Amino acid sequence: MQMKRLLGSLVAVSLVATLAVGCGGNKSKETAKGDFSVGLVTDTGGLNDESFNQSANMGLQKAKNDIKVDVKAQESKKDDDYVPNLTRFAKDKRNLIWGVGFKFDKAIPDVAGEFKDSKFAIVDSNLGGKIPSNVVAVTFKDEEGSFLAGVAAGKTTKTNQVGFIGGMSSPLIKKFEAGFTAGVKQANPKATVKVVYAESFSDATKGRSLAKSLYDGGADIVYHAAGGVGKGLFDEVKSREAGKYWAIGVDMDQSRLAPEHTLTSMIKRVDVAVFEITKQAKEGTLKLGTEVNFGLKDEGVGLSKNSKISPEVMKQVEEFKQKIIKGEITVPSK
Amino acid sequence: MIGKLNRNSTLLSSIISIILGMLVGAIAMLLSGYDPISAYGALFSSVFGSASDMGETLRTITPLIFAGLAVALAFRTGMFNIGVEGQLVIGSLAAAFVGLKLELPPVLHAIVALVVGALAGAIWALIPGLLKAIRGVHEVIVCIMMNWIALFLSNYMVGKVLSNNSDSTEKIHPSASIRVDFLTDMFDGARVHLGLILAILTTIFVYVLLFRTKLGYELRAVGLNPDASEYAGMSVKRNIILSMMISGGIAGLAGAVELLGTSEYLAINPSLPGTGFDGIAVALLGANTPIGVVLSSMLFGGLFNGGSNMQYVAEVPFEVIRIVFAAIILFVAANFVKQLGNRKNRKKKGEKASA
Numbered sequence: 105m106q107m108k109r110l111l112g113s114l115v116a117v118s119l120v121a122t123l124a125v126g127c128g129g130n131k132s133k134e135t136a137k138g139d140f141s142v143g144l145v146t147d148t149g150g151l152n153d154e155s156f157n158q159s160a161n162m163g164l165q166k167a168k169n170d171i172k173v174d175v176k177a178q179e180s181k182k183d184d185d186y187v188p189n190l191t192r193f194a195k196d197k198r199n200l201i202w203g204v205g206f207k208f209d210k211a212i213p214d215v216a217g218e219f220k221d222s223k224f225a226i227v228d229s230n231l232g233g234k235i236p237s238n239v240v241a242v243t244f245k246d247e248e249g250s251f252l253a254g255v256a257a258g259k260t261t262k263t264n265q266v267g268f269i270g271g272m273s274s275p276l277i278k279k280f281e282a283g284f285t286a287g288v289k290q291a292n293p294k295a296t297v298k299v300v301y302a303e304s305f306s307d308a309t310k311g312r313s314l315a316k317s318l319y320d321g322g323a324d325i326v327y328h329a330a331g332g333v334g335k336g337l338f339d340e341v342k343s344r345e346a347g348k349y350w351a352i353g354v355d356m357d358q359s360r361l362a363p364e365h366t367l368t369s370m371i372k373r374v375d376v377a378v379f380e381i382t383k384q385a386k387e388g389t390l391k392l393g394t395e396v397n398f399g400l401k402d403e404g405v406g407l408s409k410n411s412k413i414s415p416e417v418m419k420q421v422e423e424f425k426q427k428i429i430k431g432e433i434t435v436p437s438k
Numbered sequence: 439m440i441g442k443l444n445r446n447s448t449l450l451s452s453i454i455s456i457i458l459g460m461l462v463g464a465i466a467m468l469l470s471g472y473d474p475i476s477a478y479g480a481l482f483s484s485v486f487g488s489a490s491d492m493g494e495t496l497r498t499i500t501p502l503i504f505a506g507l508a509v510a511l512a513f514r515t516g517m518f519n520i521g522v523e524g525q526l527v528i529g530s531l532a533a534a535f536v537g538l539k540l541e542l543p544p545v546l547h548a549i550v551a552l553v554v555g556a557l558a559g560a561i562w563a564l565i566p567g568l569l570k571a572i573r574g575v576h577e578v579i580v581c582i583m584m585n586w587i588a589l590f591l592s593n594y595m596v597g598k599v600l601s602n603n604s605d606s607t608e609k610i611h612p613s614a615s616i617r618v619d620f621l622t623d624m625f626d627g628a629r630v631h632l633g634l635i636l637a638i639l640t641t642i643f644v645y646v647l648l649f650r651t652k653l654g655y656e657l658r659a660v661g662l663n664p665d666a667s668e669y670a671g672m673s674v675k676r677n678i679i680l681s682m683m684i685s686g687g688i689a690g691l692a693g694a695v696e697l698l699g700t701s702e703y704l705a706i707n708p709s710l711p712g713t714g715f716d717g718i719a720v721a722l723l724g725a726n727t728p729i730g731v732v733l734s735s736m737l738f739g740g741l742f743n744g745g746s747n748m749q750y751v752a753e754v755p756f757e758v759i760r761i762v763f764a765a766i767i768l769f770v771a772a773n774f775v776k777q778l779g780n781r782k783n784r785k786k787k788g789e790k791a792s793a
Contacts, residue, residue, distance in 0.1 A: 178750055182711070184700055185746060187629065188494045192750055195490075206605060210703055218627060272706055273597070274605045303593065304708045 143193030147205035163378030186211035247283030249405030254287020267318035271330035280329035311336025368411035459766030484747030493628025499739030504692030505717025506731035515681035521581025523714030524588035529693025532558035537610030559690015567682030571675035606705035631699030
């Protein structure tokens with residue numbers, strides 16, 4: 105009896121819900137907007153990826169608070185979602201629409217071609233140089249920041265062996281690897297860099313086993329540019345002796361993942377870029393159809409303030425930083 | 439006769455499961471402080487709202503129909519083709535290869551790409567089929583491994599063969615595309631393509647094959663009772679292999695259609711696309727019948743596509759849609775609704791007996 109009554113009431117509730125849904129449907133298209141509105145579409149990493157999507161959203165929220173623009177962010181669940189998500193913002197007549205991540209390099213030109221009156225921005229891709237007239241391409245000199253991480257690692261290592269874990273072996277991640285390796289070599293010619301790739305951006309278990317084999321193989325510092333895979337690196341280093349084994353984080357300050365073991369993090373200020381470009385767009389000073397490249401000079405990349413690097417090493421890192429800014433050192437990106 | 443009766447109650451229990459699933463989703467939304475009414479409102483209005491929304495929903499439904507049919511067909515022969523995922527990836531890869539590397543006149547180019555995609559999927563499914571038929575290796579194990587091989591093969595080919603060390607290939611030649619202007623215009627720019635029509639044709643094909651041909655009868659017979667079928671003179675091995683190949687062919691076609699119609703390029707993927715796994719759910723809810731697969735694809739396609747609009751309008755995270763999805767599957771798989779009825783009957787009988 106009880107079951108029957110329960111079922112009955114469930115059905116009744118659902119009927120009411122369906123009715124209410126029917127009535128509520130038509131007001132859903134309205135969205136409140138200020139003078140200037142911005143939309144941001146993440147790639148499949150989502151808003152809480154502890155990486156560039158999250159950082160981009162921080163920049164967006166800063167824009168909302170500091171320069172009072174109306175913002176809205178949307179996550180993509182599949183690669184196929186990029187076009188409809190961008191289109192939704194364009195139809196909503198948002199003034200500036202962000203696609204976060206190089207994965208948007210096909211979707212942005214498509215949608216930008218269709219909605220010529222909207223402005224678009226893409227992070228981490230220069231669209232192969234073919235940037236439409238209503239798009240701005242935002243890129244970072246990841247190799248420069250990685251170079252500094254390499255200097256810190258090269259100067260800090262006791263075993264003269266450091267490791268690098270990459271996500272997918274793609275040109276973007278190669279920039280991190282090239283910069284890091286060059287930095288290590290410059291700082292400590294005796295040191296070797298062992299490079300491994302997880303061929304994933306999400307497999308933390310793989311990250312942990314790769315980190316384990318690097319540490320067991322003699323490396324005492326491991327840097328990663330592998331998104332979610334990196335969480336495995338921090339899990340592994342935490343299980344080892346503090347002060348002897350180190351990990352270097354990427355994209356954001358990742359020290360909270362292993363506070364005692366994080367040497368530093370190579371920060372990519374996607375938030376700065378998103379905020380700056382959004383601000384320029386609002387003020388009408390944004391140049392479209394070009395690539396904007398954020399490097400050490402623009403504080404677009406760098407090492408996190410929160411670091412365990414020793415003061416002597418830090419001084420040398422700072423010297424290299426100035427040399428790069430002055431152009432005395434050109435960091436390879438391949 | 440019995441089949442007909444059962445099918446009616448299956449439909450009913452499916453509908454009740456859907457309602458219960460949505461209720462679970464509503465409870466999840468209430469618990470996390472969202473308004474379920476405006477969320478579901480946004481969901482439904484985006485499914486039927488504008489022409490382009492409807493178009494994108496149809497676009498989402500298309501691969502689900504293929505994947506659901508592939509799973510259902512194999513299931514009818516007693517095979518659990520969990521490898522639809524990998525067969526789909528291989529289908530995409532093969533179609534991309536044809537679309538990028540061959541130069542053929544329009545129409546013909548698309549047809550060749552579709553056929554090659556389907557064949558590639560069929561061959562990919564042949565391996566677990568053969569191993570099962572000849573060596574008795576469980577198809578689930580082989581299929582899961584084949585999925586990963588497919589993914590990494592595809593990633594390798596994208597990086598090393600189809601592009602110059604890049605994350606994704608160029609777009610395929612326009613002559614291989616199955617996007618057509620009249621459909622795109624009809625749905626206000628949405629990426630609806632000929633794949634939808636192919637999906638409907640494939641549904642009819644599967645129906646006719648399963649229920650109107652001798653081969654289909656054998657396939658189903660083997661699924662119901664392999665020993666009896668063997669005794670009746672059917673070749674169980676042959677039917678298993680054929681079933682896997684047709685199923686893989688449909689999955690490969692799904693991959694080809696997605697590539698030639700929706701994305702038009704192939705990218706390196708860190709994980710499997712998930713469409714094949716969704717296909718298992720689609721087939722389950724559709725009770726492994728062609729028409730059921732179409733209906734449940736419409737439901738899940740609507741939920742997925744409406745789900746992103748729900749996030750946009752009501753700011754409810756997309757994960758809620760996954761909860762709804764999972765809850766529906768749970769209710770269907772556990773046969774919860776029917777169980778409820780049975781237990782009641784049993785209880786009544788028990789009471790009478792003890793009295």
